Amino acid sequence: MHSHKVLNVIGTVxxxxxxxxxxxxxxxxxxxxxxxxxxxxxxxxxxxxxILDQPDMISGLETSLLVSFIASAFGLLxxxxxxxxxxxxxxxxxxxxxxxxxxPTFLPEVVIGFSxxxxxxxxxxxxxxxxxxxxxxxxxxxxxxxLVGAGLNMMDPHMEEAAWISGCSxxxxxxxxxxxxxxxxxxxxFIFSFINSFNSIPVTLFLSxxxxxxxxxxxxNYMQENYDPTISAISVILMLIxxxxxxxxxxxxxxxxxxK
Amino acid sequence: xxxxxxxxxxxxxxxxxxxxxxxxxxxxxxxxVSILGPSGCxxxxxxxxxxxxxxxxxxxxxxxxxDIGRTPVYKRDFxxxxxxxxxxxxxxxxxxxxxxxxMRHLSRHEIQNKVKQVLEITNLTNLAKRFPSELSGGQQQRxxxxxxxxxxxxxxxxxxxxxxxxxxxxxxxxxxxxxxQQKLHITTIFVTHDQQECFAISDHVAVxxxxxxxxxxxxxxxxxxxxxxxxxxxxxxxxFFKVEKQIENNxxxxxxxxxxxxxxxxxxxxxxxxxxxxIDLHQHKNNQMxxxxxxxxxxxxxxxxxxxxxxxxxxxLQVDQNDKxxxxxxxSVYVSLNSQLVIPLLK
Numbered sequence: 001m002h003s004h005k006v007l008n009v010i011g012t013v014x015x016x017x018x019x020x021x022x023x024x025x026x027x028x029x030x031x032x033x034x035x036x037x038x039x040x041x042x043x044x045x046x047x048x049x050x051i052l053d054q055p056d057m058i059s060g061l062e063t064s065l066l067v068s069f070i071a072s073a074f075g076l077l078x079x080x081x082x083x084x085x086x087x088x089x090x091x092x093x094x095x096x097x098x099x100x101x102x103x104p105t106f107l108p109e110v111v112i113g114f115s116x117x118x119x120x121x122x123x124x125x126x127x128x129x130x131x132x133x134x135x136x137x138x139x140x141x142x143x144x145x146x147l148v149g150a151g152l153n154m155m156d157p158h159m160e161e162a163a164w165i166s167g168c169s170x171x172x173x174x175x176x177x178x179x180x181x182x183x184x185x186x187x188x189x190f191i192f193s194f195i196n197s198f199n200s201i202p203v204t205l206f207l208s209x210x211x212x213x214x215x216x217x218x219x220x221n222y223m224q225e226n227y228d229p230t231i232s233a234i235s236v237i238l239m240l241i242x243x244x245x246x247x248x249x250x251x252x253x254x255x256x257x258x259x260k
Numbered sequence: 261x262x263x264x265x266x267x268x269x270x271x272x273x274x275x276x277x278x279x280x281x282x283x284x285x286x287x288x289x290x291x292x293v294s295i296l297g298p299s300g301c302x303x304x305x306x307x308x309x310x311x312x313x314x315x316x317x318x319x320x321x322x323x324x325x326x327d328i329g330r331t332p333v334y335k336r337d338f339x340x341x342x343x344x345x346x347x348x349x350x351x352x353x354x355x356x357x358x359x360x361x362x363m364r365h366l367s368r369h370e371i372q373n374k375v376k377q378v379l380e381i382t383n384l385t386n387l388a389k390r391f392p393s394e395l396s397g398g399q400q401q402r403x404x405x406x407x408x409x410x411x412x413x414x415x416x417x418x419x420x421x422x423x424x425x426x427x428x429x430x431x432x433x434x435x436x437x438x439x440x441q442q443k444l445h446i447t448t449i450f451v452t453h454d455q456q457e458c459f460a461i462s463d464h465v466a467v468x469x470x471x472x473x474x475x476x477x478x479x480x481x482x483x484x485x486x487x488x489x490x491x492x493x494x495x496x497x498x499x500f501f502k503v504e505k506q507i508e509n510n511x512x513x514x515x516x517x518x519x520x521x522x523x524x525x526x527x528x529x530x531x532x533x534x535x536x537x538x539i540d541l542h543q544h545k546n547n548q549m550x551x552x553x554x555x556x557x558x559x560x561x562x563x564x565x566x567x568x569x570x571x572x573x574x575x576x577l578q579v580d581q582n583d584k585x586x587x588x589x590x591x592s593v594y595v596s597l598n599s600q601l602v603i604p605l606l607k
Contacts (some may be wrong), residue, residue, distance in 0.1 A: 158346035161313055162404075164333040165340045166411065167361035180350040 022239065029232035036229055047233040056232060060218035067129065067214070068198040071136030075193050076186060079144030084174065087152050088160070101145040104138045112138055113206035121207065126225025128212045135203040140193020147192065152178070187249045195242060262324045262414040262447055263289045269309060269319035271302075271471075279305055283319070287415075287464075290439065290445040295459035296494075297468035303451045306468070307419050310449060312336050323414055334363075339408030339446075343420040345400045345455040347392040353403050354388040355380070360411040374410055381440060382406040398429045409444060416441070416448040421461060422457060428584075434461050459483065467491045482580040487606050494532050499539070500605070501532045508601075510563050517573050520549050520599045529604030536567060537580040538601040541587070550597040556587050570595060579598065 024038060032042030051057055082101065086094045103114060112135060120131040160183070163173040179186075197203075201216045208214045215238075223231055269283040280302050287293045295303040308314040310321055312333035320327050328336055339360075347523050354375055361371045371421060383400045392400055401421060408416055421437070422430045438461040444575045452458045458465055459479040466476040469490045487493035489500060501514040509525040511518050512532060519532055538602050545551065554572035568579045568587060572595060579595060587593055 152522040156344050156346050158342040158344050159348060160408070161311075161333075162340065162342060163348070164313075165311060165336070165417075166407065167334050167363035168336070168359070169332075169334050177348060181348075193316075199551055223484065 025232045025235050026239075029229050029236050031229050031232075033229075034228050036232060047229040049239075050228075050230050051234055051237070053070040054218075054222065054230070056213050057215065057219040057222065060213040060215040063129075064085050064198055064204075064212060064215035067132050068136055071133045071197050072140050072190050072194040074133065074137050075140040075144045076148075076190060079141055079189070080148055080186065083145055083148045083152055084178070087149065088157070098145065098149070100140045105142045109139070109200055109202035110206075113203040116203070117206040128207055128209060131232075132204070132207045132214070135207050136193075136197030136200070139197045139200055139203060140189075143196065144189040147185045147189040148182060151182035155181050187252075191246060191249060194245070263287065264310070264447060264449070265320075265322040265325070266306075266310065267320040267322065269306065269316050269321075271305065271309065271314070275317075278471055280309075282315070283471075283473055285473065285476060286467055287447055287449060289447055290442075291463045292441050292448040292450060292461060293464045293466065294450045294462040295454055295466050295468055296452060296455060296458045298453055302471040303453075303468050304419055304581050307417050307449060307451050307542045307586055310415070311338060311340055311417050326513045337411070337413055338415045338417060339411060339413030340417040341401075341408050341421045343423055345399055345404040345424075347403055347407070351391075351393050352388065353392070353395070353547060354382060356392065356403055357406045357410050359407065364411065368574045378406045378410040381409075381443075382436075385528070396460040397425055398433060401425060401433060402436075405440070405535075406573075408436055409440065412444075413446065415439065416446045418448065418450045420452055421450075422452070423454070430457065437461065442535065467494060485603065486533075489533075489605055489607065492603075496535055497533045498536045499534050501574060503529055503532060512538045515574050516570065517552065519574075519597065519602060521602045521604070522600045523602075523604055527604045527606070530607050531605040532602050533605055534597055535580075536578040536601050537565070538598060539579045540596045540598065541568065541579050541585075542592075542596075543585065543587075545594050546596065549599055550598075550602070552595050554593055554595055556589050556591045556593060558589055559587070570591075 027040060028036045028038055029047055030043050030045070031040030031047075032044050033040065046119060079101075082097075085091060086097055091097075116131055116135045116138075120126040121128065123159055126134075155178070160173050160177055163177045164170065168176060199216070201220070204214045204216045208217050219231060219234060264287040265535065266283055266285045269280055270278070271280040272278050283306060285293070291453075295306060297303045305314065309316050310457050312328070312331065319455065320329055322328070323336075348359065351359065355374045357378060358371050361374055366374070375388075376385075378508055379388055384399070384402055384406060387395065387399060387403075392403065395403065401424075404421070418437070422433055425433060426493065436458055437450075441461075441497050450462065459482075462479055464476060465479055465482050467474045467482060467490070474488045475486065475491045477485070482491060484494055486497065492500070501512075504513040504515070506525070506528075507513050507518060510521050510523075512521065512529070513519075513534065521532065540548075545553075552572045552574055554570040557569040557576065559566050559568045562580065565580045565582045566586070568580055568581060570577045570593060577595060581587075
């Protein structure tokens with residue numbers, strides 16, 4: 001009983017610690033002052049409207065969403081078959097492959113950003129859009145390997161064999177039996193890689209530039225010139241977008257089953 | 261419905277350690293044959309090779325005299341029941357059972373009819389709309405069986421299908437399996453480590469040890485006439501006597517003693533054996549054939565009978581005796597081995 005109480009207290013403190021900055025930002029986004037201040041003196045929605053007057057931010061949001069989406073989709077497209085081959089393909093040195101695929105998580109993002117900048121943009125003259133997709137792909141890929149791998153490992157391998165014996169080819173069995181049973185892992189992998197790419201400042205800084213605006217860089221640029229609640233307002237919008245994606249995916253694919 | 265022949269199957273691990281060596285067996289049309297053996301003996305591996313889930317290094321699998329070695333799993337037209345049931349969790353009972361029929365592109369109407377029929381046989385009609393997670397172990401097991409037989413498989417393979425069920429359900433299910441198998445006349449290969457289970461339902465039993473078939477025969481053959489030490493031990497023989505030489509036609513020397521036997525003396529046995537409950541134990545010398553003096557070393561209560569360990573000139577014997585004459589440790593006793601019950605083992 002006693003330890004139960006202690007746990008409750010620690011849990012509450014931890015949650016407050018996580019949530020408090022968010023609440024703080026939400027409140028400041030409605031402030032009437034011309035800089036971010038707390039507590040706020042008056043209440044207004046103007047800063048939200050003010051976002052619409054920032055073409056850099058709007059176009060940054062659009063490209064950021066698009067590039068993160070494409071990169072995460074590629075991550076799934078390449079990651080799911082890779083995981084399947086590693087765990088069910090009967091190949092050797094699985095641990096080695098796994099290490100290789102997870103390696104982007106071991107590197108500082110600055111290093112990834114810089115080496116892609118040097119390699120793709122300076123040396124190969126690739127367009128920034130493509131380089132960014134590659135960079136975001138690298139950031140998201142380890143999540144696909146980890147989460148989809150975990151989902152596949154939880155699945156009884158005999159399930160697939162039962163399908164084959166019932167007259168189902170291996171390829172068909174993958175779509176009819178394997179995919180439906182790892183869909184919540186796939187959803188989770190997509191969310192994590194999407195959010196991770198969307199949020200990455202180091203990689204974005206190196207691979208975007210004049211004429212190619214991403215949201216993190218446009219927010220940074222804006223902040224350097226004006227420190228007003230528009231920043232808070234765009235942050236709240238981002239929170240809403242993230243929550244919405246989570247809720248949608250949870251509703252359609254049952255994320256809660258995976259997190260249970 | 262078909263006849264299955266396994267010819268000289270071999271499989272090794274890393275090309276060095278034999279997992280299976282020289283397995284041959286025939287399963288006749290409509291028969292239920294069990295592969296019986298302890299865990300790790302290779303019985304599941306053998307079944308997986310027959311299913312096509314594993315490739316053997318050598319050997320052939322023939323179904324109705326056609327070699328199916330190159331036929332992929334999904335074209336073999338088999339059914340299989342797994343120990344873990346391996347139901348599709350995202351599909352209802354109905355769709356689980358219908359899966360194989362859909363793969364065979366049957367019409368909606370035909371699928372409806374066949375699934376309905378099989379659900380009736382397996383007593384699942386009321387559960388058709390449930391998902392596997394909403395079923396008990398026994399029910400899941402029946403769905404798994406229904407899914408395997410609905411396609412009218414040429415051969416039904418069962419890999420320890422009952423070992424996850426509790427004792428009472430296990431007996432019920434094995435009877436259900438047997439009656440369905442006979443009703444539909446499906447050639448079936450059943451893998452188990454449970455002797456009783458396998459004797460209860462099999463036409464023939466192949467006892468397996470260390471990747472080899474030790475003996476193949478009817479349950480009665482295996483039980484009454486085991487041919488090897490391993491099989492004899494598996495079916496409850498406990499007293500083994502190494503034959504030193506054949507003295508006369510029916511007399512063998514064991515540990516410098518002579519044992520008289522009744523079996524066909526052309527056998528050339530390596531060992532003689534007798535069950536603990538087939539040895540007669542008494543206090544006074546009766547001057548019977550095969551009578552030996554001994555001393556009780558210890559005993560334990562088995563429920564209904566006692567098992568005595570008795571030191572004799574033949575060696576340490578295990579003797580089961582009901583409680584009509586109770587002996588104590590260090591009592592001097594006589595044991596006699598009925599010559600008709602002593603059987604020969606070839607290896």
